[in-house]
Amino acid sequence: MIIRRKAVLIGAAAGLLSTVLAGLVASLIAGAVGATDPFSLGIVLGAVLGLFVAGMAAARFADEQRPLNGSLAALLTAVVVGTDALLRGSGAVPLTLAAYALLAALLGGAGGWIGGRGER
Numbered sequence: 001m002i003i004r005r006k007a008v009l010i011g012a013a014a015g016l017l018s019t020v021l022a023g024l025v026a027s028l029i030a031g032a033v034g035a036t037d038p039f040s041l042g043i044v045l046g047a048v049l050g051l052f053v054a055g056m057a058a059a060r061f062a063d064e065q066r067p068l069n070g071s072l073a074a075l076l077t078a079v080v081v082g083t084d085a086l087l088r089g090s091g092a093v094p095l096t097l098a099a100y101a102l103l104a105a106l107l108g109g110a111g112g113w114i115g116g117r118g119e120r
Helices: 005-033 038-061 066-087 094-116
Strands: none
Touching: 005 038, 005 066, 038 066, 038 094, 066 094
16 A cells, blocks of 8 residues: 555645635636525535545556545545634534545545546
């Protein structure tokens, strides 16, 4: 089992950046279309996309075990996003955070698998 710390850190950084950018764009689009709560919709869409991007970015820097490195990068992204949400006073319960961690592992692994295809 080879875990590349550099790949995980770069993947998490890319995931966080894409979470913010995608959340902003999704919020603006949802507001323009007339959604009742565009900010919340943007946060959710940005967080989901950020987990996948974290996995893909980690896979590009990992030599082996790309889905594993992608999952770890997405989990690190989820820890940062979840901690930020809790510090800002989010009403997230432990079950919600556990579901988000599971989603991070799955989307990060899928992103890692897709990001590592063709580099064998």
